[in-house]
Amino acid sequence: xxxxxxxxxxxxxxxxxxxxxxxxxxxxxxxxxxxxxxxxxxxxxxxxxxxxxxxxxxxxxxxxxxxxxxxxxxxxxxxxxxxxxxxxxxxxxxxxxxxxxxxxxxxxx
Amino acid sequence: xxxxxxxxxxxxxxxxxxxxxxxxxxxxxxxxxxxxxxxxxxxxxxxxxxxxxxxxxxxxxxxxxxxxxxxxxxxxxxxxxxxxxxxxxxxxxxxxxxxxxxxxxxxxxxxxxxxxxxxxxxxxxxxxxxxxxxxxxxxxxxxxxxxxxxxxxxxxxxxxxxxxxxxxxxxxxxxxxxxxxxxxxxxxxxxxxxxxxxxxxxxxxxxxxxxxxxxxxxxxxxxxxxxxxxxxxxxxxxxxxxxxxxxxxxxxxxxxxxxxxxxxxxxxxxxxxxxxxxxxxxxxxxxxxxxxxxxxxxxxxxxxxxxxxxxxxxxxxxxxxxxxxxxxxxxxxxxxxxxxxxxxxxxxxxxxxxxxxxxxxxxxxxxxxxxxxxxxxxxxxxxxxxxxxxxxxxxxxxxxxxxxxxxxxxxxxxxxxxxxxxxxxxxxxxxxxxxxxxxxxxxxxxxxxxxxxxxxxxxxxxxxxxxxxxxxxxxxxxxxxxxxxxxxxxxxxxxxxxxxxxxxxxxxxxxxxx
Numbered sequence: 001x002x003x004x005x006x007x008x009x010x011x012x013x014x015x016x017x018x019x020x021x022x023x024x025x026x027x028x029x030x031x032x033x034x035x036x037x038x039x040x041x042x043x044x045x046x047x048x049x050x051x052x053x054x055x056x057x058x059x060x061x062x063x064x065x066x067x068x069x070x071x072x073x074x075x076x077x078x079x080x081x082x083x084x085x086x087x088x089x090x091x092x093x094x095x096x097x098x099x100x101x102x103x104x105x106x107x108x109x
Numbered sequence: 110x111x112x113x114x115x116x117x118x119x120x121x122x123x124x125x126x127x128x129x130x131x132x133x134x135x136x137x138x139x140x141x142x143x144x145x146x147x148x149x150x151x152x153x154x155x156x157x158x159x160x161x162x163x164x165x166x167x168x169x170x171x172x173x174x175x176x177x178x179x180x181x182x183x184x185x186x187x188x189x190x191x192x193x194x195x196x197x198x199x200x201x202x203x204x205x206x207x208x209x210x211x212x213x214x215x216x217x218x219x220x221x222x223x224x225x226x227x228x229x230x231x232x233x234x235x236x237x238x239x240x241x242x243x244x245x246x247x248x249x250x251x252x253x254x255x256x257x258x259x260x261x262x263x264x265x266x267x268x269x270x271x272x273x274x275x276x277x278x279x280x281x282x283x284x285x286x287x288x289x290x291x292x293x294x295x296x297x298x299x300x301x302x303x304x305x306x307x308x309x310x311x312x313x314x315x316x317x318x319x320x321x322x323x324x325x326x327x328x329x330x331x332x333x334x335x336x337x338x339x340x341x342x343x344x345x346x347x348x349x350x351x352x353x354x355x356x357x358x359x360x361x362x363x364x365x366x367x368x369x370x371x372x373x374x375x376x377x378x379x380x381x382x383x384x385x386x387x388x389x390x391x392x393x394x395x396x397x398x399x400x401x402x403x404x405x406x407x408x409x410x411x412x413x414x415x416x417x418x419x420x421x422x423x424x425x426x427x428x429x430x431x432x433x434x435x436x437x438x439x440x441x442x443x444x445x446x447x448x449x450x451x452x453x454x455x456x457x458x459x460x461x462x463x464x465x466x467x468x469x470x471x472x473x474x475x476x477x478x479x480x481x482x483x484x485x486x487x488x489x490x491x492x493x494x495x496x497x498x499x500x501x502x503x504x505x506x507x508x509x510x511x512x513x514x515x516x517x518x519x520x521x522x523x524x525x526x527x528x529x530x531x532x533x534x535x536x537x538x539x540x541x542x543x544x545x546x547x548x549x550x551x552x553x554x555x556x557x558x559x560x561x562x563x564x565x566x567x568x569x570x571x572x573x574x575x576x577x578x579x580x581x582x583x584x585x586x587x588x589x590x591x592x593x594x595x596x597x598x599x600x601x602x603x604x605x606x607x608x609x610x611x612x613x614x615x616x617x618x619x620x621x622x623x
Contacts, residue, residue: 027505028500030498031498034498078458079456079458080460081460081516082463082512082513083459083509085512085515085516085522085525086505086508086509086512
């Protein structure tokens, strides 16, 4: 996750605490996992503002069924359905879930 | 239908591992942060030799040393499959892969302001080597050994130590320097000028190869549009320009003028459309679309390559040039009535972008996805991008096009993989931003069209405008290249025909009066 985005997440996390939900749109599972780790346990590369900072935020991939259910079906069809065909939605959601289960303090119920 | 001919094209690489490992954006940042010594110590062990770069299949595909079809037949990874010597030459059908010492000489030849100093014996040695290059003119060779550009080593050392010049390296030794253009102007630091002069020099090389490939006399070139991502200017206007005229000047195109077109990675496709429109309208007789390459992009992903113990392959400054002329029915054409346009309102979702650049223009022209034999979207070499977590960019793009084709009911979902295989392209371009943006395939597409192997290709470029923090928008543009079709002759009417018509009309009137 680039340094500016880490800073934005850090600012939001500090302001709203673990009520702040992070939704990722990463296209590969490895990247999604690293981003999820960054906003929960801290930046594993120790390069950005979240190095050593555990925000423990609830984090989801946009393809997670919980997030999908929140979306307007027409907007989903128009904006995201094509990528659903191209990517592996289940693997992406699972990669983020792995980090969420380990490090997030809060989850969407 | 408005269309123009694509008369010729050139593609060149300048091997620049030592320049890149000091001044590429990632190493430069690491040097100045002072936090990444381990990476900086390791990087030199991951550099690729010139000989290895020559034998690397993606490089030879770019310069036309092997055909695109030959490249497609070699499965990745390519790094451990060096090409045989007979296919690993410096010069290919489209251009060349120039060694770094000669590139430094060419940069010096492109300097007008005593910004580049080369050590005297080094300058003399590279000028002799450059003289052997079939496209380098005598005038350029002489410029390398101008007294003002040659200095003693001690003076170079002093300029670096005391006056903000940056050293230039060859074989791990300092062989010259690039000096500051102004003591306080941050747009004219030695680092900025190095980027700009390298962009200019690589653009000159591409233009010289274009002139050779097309047979066009330099004096007959009408206009140049340059479309790299560099910004040349001063503190008053930090990207004022103009690379195009600067490049044309060194290439001896004294009757040409030129201007720059910018749009991050979408710059080249926008420049092609701009050039084609000017030629089709008759505003220009011909236009060379030219782009030099980028030093900051060298070793951009090398942190990951070093970490994963891989060769750092981002060691070439890329360049290209395309000559647009009026359509005469004999050469591949670029259509101006089928242009993909990513509008401001389209949004940044991949689905919207893909639709704007492929489906919408094709639909407007009464064509469908399968009418395009090859889609060429963003041709980054995935052997470079995958280890850095950026995935296989051309494959991701053709997958999106295929998925959109399914959604638009142009193909069956079960045929997606076949469509991807048959209509996609494999990336072979260096991660030089604008260089991989669809345009590397203009040459191979025209070759395949001339050989009768394909009829139509779509070139797609996308740009990340948000990087400049000016807008959050992305950009994109696309166009079609097609096989030529005979020019429709407009029947001409002679004076005698007109006389006969008037006489006929008069006799009709006379008959009615009678």
